[in-house]
Amino acid sequence: MTSTHAFWLAGRQATGEDSFDVTNPWDGRLVGTVAVPTEAQTEEAVAAAYAVREEFAATPAHVRAAALDHVVRRLTERTEEIAQLISAENGKPIKWARGEVGRAVSVFRFAAEEARRFNGGDAQRLDTDAGGTGRLGLTRRFPRGPVLGIAPFNFPLNLSAHKVAPAIAVGAPIILKPAPATPISALVLGELLAETDLPAGSWSVLTVPNDKMPALVQDERLPVISFTGSGPVGYSIMESVPRKHCTLELGGNGAAVVLGDWSTDEDLDRAASRIATFSNYQGGQSCISVQRVIADTSVYDRLLPKIVAAVEALVTGDPSDAATDVGPLVSEDAACRVEAWVDEAVAAGATLLTGGRRDGATYAPTVLTDLPDTTTLAGEEVFGPVLSVRRTDGEAEAFAAVNASKYGLQAGVFTHDLQAAFRAHRALEVGGVVIGDVPSYRADQMPYGGAKQSGVGREGVRYAMEDYTYERVLVLTGLAL
Numbered sequence: 094m095t096s097t098h099a100f101w102l103a104g105r106q107a108t109g110e111d112s113f114d115v116t117n118p119w120d121g122r123l124v125g126t127v128a129v130p131t132e133a134q135t136e137e138a139v140a141a142a143y144a145v146r147e148e149f150a151a152t153p154a155h156v157r158a159a160a161l162d163h164v165v166r167r168l169t170e171r172t173e174e175i176a177q178l179i180s181a182e183n184g185k186p187i188k189w190a191r192g193e194v195g196r197a198v199s200v201f202r203f204a205a206e207e208a209r210r211f212n213g214g215d216a217q218r219l220d221t222d223a224g225g226t227g228r229l230g231l232t233r234r235f236p237r238g239p240v241l242g243i244a245p246f247n248f249p250l251n252l253s254a255h256k257v258a259p260a261i262a263v264g265a266p267i268i269l270k271p272a273p274a275t276p277i278s279a280l281v282l283g284e285l286l287a288e289t290d291l292p293a294g295s296w297s298v299l300t301v302p303n304d305k306m307p308a309l310v311q312d313e314r315l316p317v318i319s320f321t322g323s324g325p326v327g328y329s330i331m332e333s334v335p336r337k338h339c340t341l342e343l344g345g346n347g348a349a350v351v352l353g354d355w356s357t358d359e360d361l362d363r364a365a366s367r368i369a370t371f372s373n374y375q376g377g378q379s380c381i382s383v384q385r386v387i388a389d390t391s392v393y394d395r396l397l398p399k400i401v402a403a404v405e406a407l408v409t410g411d412p413s414d415a416a417t418d419v420g421p422l423v424s425e426d427a428a429c430r431v432e433a434w435v436d437e438a439v440a441a442g443a444t445l446l447t448g449g450r451r452d453g454a455t456y457a458p459t460v461l462t463d464l465p466d467t468t469t470l471a472g473e474e475v476f477g478p479v480l481s482v483r484r485t486d487g488e489a490e491a492f493a494a495v496n497a498s499k500y501g502l503q504a505g506v507f508t509h510d511l512q513a514a515f516r517a518h519r520a521l522e523v524g525g526v527v528i529g530d531v532p533s534y535r536a537d538q539m540p541y542g543g544a545k546q547s548g549v550g551r552e553g554v555r556y557a558m559e560d561y562t563y564e565r566v567l568v569l570t571g572l573a574l
Contacts, residue, residue: 097126098276101283101298102134103141104291109134113302115277118184118421118454119412125182125277127300135301135309141294142239142266143314149295150236150264154208157261160289161205164258167285168198175281177413179250182275184421184454185375186412196537197254203538203554204258211262211558220574229569234562236265237338238316241309243330245322246423247378247476249275253282255537256319257296259557266295268315274423276300310334317561324546331549340550340560342542344474345380345502347532348495350517351396352488353389355507361396364507368480369403371533373419373458377478378427380547381503381533384475386482387494393484397462400482401446404458419478421454428456431477435459438468443481466497474500488513492520501544503532524551 099106108128115124130138168175172194179190215232219225242256253269260267271279283298301309310318310330319340320327327341351364372383388396412420422428432451438461439445448459456477464471464481471481485491495504503525506517514528524543527534535541542551550560 097128098280099128100130100280100300101287101296102130102138103294103297104287105293106287107134113273113300115182115274117181118423118425124178127276127280130299130301132305132308135299135305138268138297138299139239139309139312139314142268142297145292145294146236146239146266149266149292152264152292154211156290157264158205158208160286160291161201161208161258161261163289164201164282164285165198165205167288168194168201171281172198175250175278178281179275179278180412180420182277183246183249184412184423186417186420187415188417189374190412193248193251197251200251200254200537200554201258204262204558207259207555207558208262211555212562218574219568227571227574229572229574231567231569232564233567234263234559235565236263236562239266239268239314240317240319240561241312241315242267242269243306243318243320243322244269244271244279246272246275247375247380249278250282251537252321253279255321255552255554255557257282257286259554260561261291261296262554263558263561265317265561267297268309269296269298270301270306270309271298273300273303307333319552319557319560321552324548327548338560340542340552340557341548342380342550342552343502343546343548344476344500345382345532345543345547346385346472346474346498346500347381347383347503347505348385348387348498349383349505349531350491350495350507351386351388351392352491352506352508352510352513353391354509354513356392360507361392361399365396365399365403367531368400369407369458370418371531372480373404373407373478374533376420376422376456377431378422378476379533380474381535382476383480383505383531383533385494385498386480387485387491388482389488389491390484390486393482397446397482400480401460404460404480405447407458409455409457419455419458422456422477423454425454427477428454431456431475431479434468434470434473434475434477435461435479438464438470441465441468443468443470448478472499488516492517496520496522499546502547503527503535503543505530505532505534523547
C-alpha cells in the first residue's frame with residue numbers, strides 16, 4: 094500500500110509532475126503516494142469525454158451492461174483487498190469497510206440491470222385533439238452530456254460508484270474527482286473499468302487538488318455536475334454555474350424520533366442499540382448518522398440510560414481490528430473541530446453524559462443532553478461521533494423539533510402506529526422517513542437526497558440515471574392509429 098498511484102486519463106494510466114501522500118488517520122503511516130494531473134492532462138481528459146459523448150451515448154445497452162457486470166465480478170473478487178485499502182486511507186473500521194465494498198457491488202449490479210431496461214420509450218397518442226389526428230409521440234431519454242462527479246471522503250468507493258455506475262449505464266462520459274484524503278479507492282475502481290471494453294475517453298479518474306476544481310466546474314463541456322459533500326461547497330458550485338444541471342447531496346442533522354407507543358423494554362433496547370451504532374459508525378462521518386434523538390417524555394427516562402450504556406459498550410480503537418466499532422475521524426483537524434463544538438456546548442449549559450475526549454484523530458463516542466439551541470452543535474452537522482438527546486411532549490412537538498433544523502436529509506421514527514407513520518411522511522421536511530429504525534438506513538437503489546439545505550436532486554441508481562438524461566420526444570405523423 095505504499096506505491097505511487099497513477100491517475101486514469103481517458104481510460105489509461107498517467108502521472109503528472111506533482112504528487113501527494115495519503116496517510117492513515119489512525120497511526121499516520123503512509124498508505125500511498127498519488128500522482129496529480131497537470132492542467133494539460135486535465136484538459137485532455139475533458140476534451141476526450143466531450144469528443145466521445147455521441148459515440149458513448151450510442152453504445153448498445155448490452156455493451157454498457159457487460160462492463161458494469163465486469164466491475165461487479167471484480168469488486169467481489171477483490172473485496173478484502175479493497176476493504177483493507179478503504180480502512181487504511183479513511184480510518185473506517187474494517188467491518189464497515191467490507192460493508193462498503195458490498196454496497197458498491199450492489200450499485201454496479203443495479204446499474205447493469207437498469208442499463209438493460211432503461212430508455213425503452215413511452216408512446217403517447219396525440220389524436221386526443223383534432224390537430225393531432227394521425228400523430229404519435231415517442232419519448233426517449235438521452236444523456237445531457239459528460240458528467241463531472243465529485244466524491245467525498247467518507248464513502249470513497251461507494252459514493253464514487255454512485256457517480257460512475259449510473260453514468261456508464263446511460264452512456265454519459267464521466268470525469269470522477271475523488272476526495273484528496275481518500276483517492277486510492279477510486280483509482281482502484283479505475284483499474285476495474287480499464288479491464289472493460291468501454292470507449293476510450295468515456296471515463297477518467299482525476300486526482301485534481303481542490304484549489305484546481307473551479308476550472309473543471311466552469312467548463313461548458315461538462316454540463317452535469319454530481320456533487321456529494323458540504324453545503325457551502327455544494328451551493329457555491331451551483332451558484333457559479335446556474336445554467337448547468339447540478340445534483341447536490343449535502344449535509345444533514347439526522348434525527349431519530351421515539352414516540353410514546355415504542356415503549357416496551359424490547360422496543361427501547363432496540364432503539365438504543367440502533368441509535369448508539371448509527372450515531373457512531375464511520376466515526377459519525379455520515380450525512381445520515383444519528384445526531385439528534387427526540388424522545389417522547391413518556392419513554393425518555395427509560396430510554397436515555399439505555400442509549401448511554403449502548404454507546405459506552407462500543408469498541409473504539411484500531412480500525413484494522415474486526416472487533417472495532419468506532420475508529421478515528423478522517424484527520425486530527427476534523428477531531429479537533431468536533432472537540433471544539435462539544436466544549437462550546439458544555440460551556441453553554443449542555444450536560445455531558447459520556448465521551449467528550451479526544452486522542453489524536455479519535456474522538457470518543459459522546460452523548461449530551463440539555464443542548465442549547467444556540468450552540469453550533471445544535472444547528473450544524475457535526476460529522477463526528479456525537480449525539481444529543483432531548484425530550485418532547487407528543488407527536489406534534491417531536492415532528493416540529495425535527496423540522497426546526499435547516500437540514501432535511503432523512504429522519505427515523507420509532508413507532509408501531511401505521512397512522513403515525515403516514516403522518517410523519519406528510520409532516521417531516523426531509524427526503525426520506527424511515528419507520529421503526531434510525532435515519533441512517535439507505536438502500537442504494539432507492540431515491541436518496543434531501544430537502545432544504547440538504548441538497549437538490551436524487552441519487553439512487555435509476556434516479557441518478559434520470560438526472561443524467563433528459564426527455565426528447567419524437568412525433569410521428571400520418572399514422573393510422
